[in-house]
Amino acid sequence: MALAVVGTVAVAGVGYGGYQALNDEGPYAEVVKVEPATKTWQEPNQRCEQVTVQRQKPVKDKHQIAGSAIGAVVGGVIGHQFGGGSGKDVATAAGAVAGGYAGNKAQERIQEGNTYTTTEERCQTIMETRSEQVGYNVTYRFDGQTQTVRMENEPGDRLPVENGRVVTD
Structure with a gap:
């Protein structure tokens, strides 16, 4: 009975190894850093307020x-x-x-x-900084070199390699 168990474990181990060999993804590039990429711009914004002023009649x-x-x-x-x-x-x-x-x-x-008090609207234009995320700056290591590329989506821990080139699309 002990032999049967050992044989089953051995076959299962070879079976798992064979599955992994058949489904090996091949080489990949290791992602070492992912940072959000943003676009920043200035946008005018008009702010108005009511102020009390004194005027001469x-x-x-x-x-x-x-x-x-x-x-x-x-x-x-x-x-x-x-x-x-x-x-x-x-x-x-x-x-x-x-x-x-x-x-x-x-x-x-x-x-x-001889004065009177009234309320006036005073406005001023203020430049506000706006930004939006436009993708990710991804730094990866492949074949002994480190590269950085802009990607639309967050890539995970590694990038696939096809025909010796890192796929970043």
């Missing part, structure tokens, strides 16, 4: 004529209170000039401070 009296006139009248009345005789006329005229200038500047400051 439109000026109706650009030369501050109203302020100058009111200032001149008030200055003239005040200047008229001083002096006597022809000096009163000089004081009135000087008061009118000084009052006109002061009224002009007062109206200018009021106009500059």
